[in-house]
Amino acid sequence: MDASVEQEQIERWVAIGREAGAALESRKLEDGAWQRGVPLDFIRPGKPTENAHVESSSGRLWDECLSVHQFLSLADAEVKIEAWRHDYNTTRPHGSLGHLTPEEYVRHRQERQTAEAA
Numbered sequence: 001m002d003a004s005v006e007q008e009q010i011e012r013w014v015a016i017g018r019e020a021g022a023a024l025e026s027r028k029l030e031d032g033a034w035q036r037g038v039p040l041d042f043i044r045p046g047k048p049t050e051n052a053h054v055e056s057s058s059g060r061l062w063d064e065c066l067s068v069h070q071f072l073s074l075a076d077a078e079v080k081i082e083a084w085r086h087d088y089n090t091t092r093p094h095g096s097l098g099h100l101t102p103e104e105y106v107r108h109r110q111e112r113q114t115a116e117a118a
Helices: 003-011 027-036 048-066 074-090 102-117
Strands: 016-018 040-042
């Protein structure tokens, strides 16, 4: 990936929310964000419920992908993380969505809204 494409992808993020815990402390993250003008948005220590919707999927990402794979390059990380994301959103049912995949949930919701509008 060339630097201009990488920079463009990074600039799409308005802010990166991250837990202020030791597991995610990273001087490189802070330096890289500062160099690219990306603000870091911290939740208050001891207040994980401020970001509860992210905490669940973030934990799964760490447990099922980031802790399992070794990333040899940025491109390698992109491929492995995208494969995990695709599986998570298209093939894996979620209890919070009535045991549907996120794609199925969206499709059913759109079908219901279309039927209600008719």
